[in-house]
Amino acid sequence: AQSVTQLDSQVPVFEEAPVELRCNYSSSVSVYLFWYVQYPNQGLQLLLKYLSGSTLVKGINGFEAEFNKSQTSFHLRKPSVHISDTAEYFCAVSMDFGNEKLTFGTGTRLTIIP
Amino acid sequence: NAGVTQTPKFRVLKTGQSMTLLCAQDMNHEYMYWYRQDPGMGLRLIHYSVGEGTTAKGEVPDGYNVSRLKKQNFLLGLESAAPSQTSVYFCASSSLGRGRETQYFGPGTRLLVL
Structure with a gap:
């Protein structure tokens, strides 16, 4: 089973x-990786996802993430944040074959200080 | 397109009462999901459906039932509410069930069980 930290x-x-x-993340098989963002009092929306190919993935609102297979990581980055980036960010993983289910991390609350 | 909608937005129940949460999607998606979100625990899958007339258990199914009588609707029922079911409930849908697909989320239902 896969897990996300x-x-x-x-x-x-x-x-x-x-x-x-x-x-x-941890998984014994190939995975797909996602970052979802949840703005206050809203549902989640996709920020970006890694399926295959280039390990650097660009998403919406200037965010990007890099897939590192050897370190089993998928860190999210933004070079310059804005007040509007205040939100909770969830990393999620699914497996690379016939698995409908996403496993979510516990979330990171990003607070932007003016 | 409205995307994924959920009703009601808020609800307060007393222990032992029952209720049904309604999720509707207008994207003709095959797969639908119910999650609960609790502080510090991320999103956990309750039940999901791979198509009209089918349902399956997720990670935390106890105390909940679901039905998918129409492709566009996915209902979550609580037969006898307990305080432990106080949570925010999110519905999501995806076009296919392969792990690479993006899930689209509704705005959530906030449930308080007293």
Whole structure:
């Protein structure tokens, strides 16, 4: 079975500073990796996903993530954050064959300090 | 397109009462999911459906039942609510069930069981 670890439950960052949200996964088979974002009082929406190919994935709102198979990581980065990036970010993993299910991490709450 | 909608948005129940949460999607998706979100625990899958007339158990199915009588609707029922079921419930859908597919989420239902 796959699992996801998001070590940082909360990350405060000054506006216009860079940010990295960490995600590590474990799985015995090939995986697909996702980052979802949840803005206050809303449902989740897809930020980006890694399926195959280039390990650097670009998403919406200037975010990107890098798949590192040897370190089983999929860290999310943004070079300069804005107040509007205040949200909770979830890393998720699914397996590479016939598996309908996503396994989510516990989430990282990103707070932007003006 | 409305995407994924959920009713009601909020509900307060007393222990032992029953209720049904309704999820509707207008994207002609085959797969639908019910999750619960609790602080510090991320999203956990309750039940899911791979098509009209079919349902399957997820990670935390106890105390819940589901039905998918129409392709566009997925109902989650609580027969006898317990305080442990206080949570935020999210419905999601995807076009296919392969792990690479994006899931589209509704805005959530906040349930308080007293």
